Amino acid sequence: MNISDMKNNQARLFSTSALSLDVTDPEFAEIISRFAFFEVTQFGDLEIRDRILITLASVIATNGREAFHMVLRGALKAGVKEEEIKELIYQSTAYVGLSEILYFLREANKELDRTGHDFAHTKRTTVKEEERREKGEEIQKKIFGELKKWAREDEEHIDKWISENCYGDFYTREGLSLKDRELITFILLLSSGEKEERLRIHIKGNLNLGRTRKELIAAASECIPYVGYPKVMNAIKVLDELTL
Numbered sequence: 001m002n003i004s005d006m007k008n009n010q011a012r013l014f015s016t017s018a019l020s021l022d023v024t025d026p027e028f029a030e031i032i033s034r035f036a037f038f039e040v041t042q043f044g045d046l047e048i049r050d051r052i053l054i055t056l057a058s059v060i061a062t063n064g065r066e067a068f069h070m071v072l073r074g075a076l077k078a079g080v081k082e083e084e085i086k087e088l089i090y091q092s093t094a095y096v097g098l099s100e101i102l103y104f105l106r107e108a109n110k111e112l113d114r115t116g117h118d119f120a121h122t123k124r125t126t127v128k129e130e131e132r133r134e135k136g137e138e139i140q141k142k143i144f145g146e147l148k149k150w151a152r153e154d155e156e157h158i159d160k161w162i163s164e165n166c167y168g169d170f171y172t173r174e175g176l177s178l179k180d181r182e183l184i185t186f187i188l189l190l191s192s193g194e195k196e197e198r199l200r201i202h203i204k205g206n207l208n209l210g211r212t213r214k215e216l217i218a219a220a221s222e223c224i225p226y227v228g229y230p231k232v233m234n235a236i237k238v239l240d241e242l243t244l
Helices: 003-013 026-042 048-061 065-077 082-096 098-114 129-144 153-171 178-192 197-208 213-222 229-243
Strands: none
Touching (some): 048 213, 065 082, 082 098, 082 153, 178 213, 197 229
């Protein structure tokens, strides 16, 4: 391993100094730097922008507040667009809940303000209020094919909200492609520890949109430093069942 390359890669985007570990836990910091910022980033053919979006989704899903600051600063250094970061955070609400997302949204806004971002609002909503369910169901069909009724009568409101809110409010917005959004959902579910059913649905969704097994393995592998091996191996097990 070229240690100089590893350190340059780390310095360019991330720094364990942001976690105050270099002084208190230098050996641990070295292990993490070597693994997360060199070995993992050398695996697969993912673009740096995709690696960072995957990592942001992963730390959000695990409520990784300190890691979020480190990754967010790396994202801005790497030129990831403000709208991509904000849209990822917005969409995460449907999978991890508002109580966690508020922290990440506010901290992202503080960092953007610190770096001189202009908050003049650009509207990225593409649907009218009365179209939310219709447009949401159109998105669902693009990803999953024909929709199947799953809800009992007293659960139908949730099915309706999934179409209107999860897909109609978020997936239809500008700033991220549909393919990006479905990959982010896969990462949010993987990192949250989802066991089988939802993972299976969204792995199929990614495959339907043209993602390959190779891409999904690379995306899952990118999460290992942040969520650990068991959650990633669980997701890869489901992927194996669908693709082998």
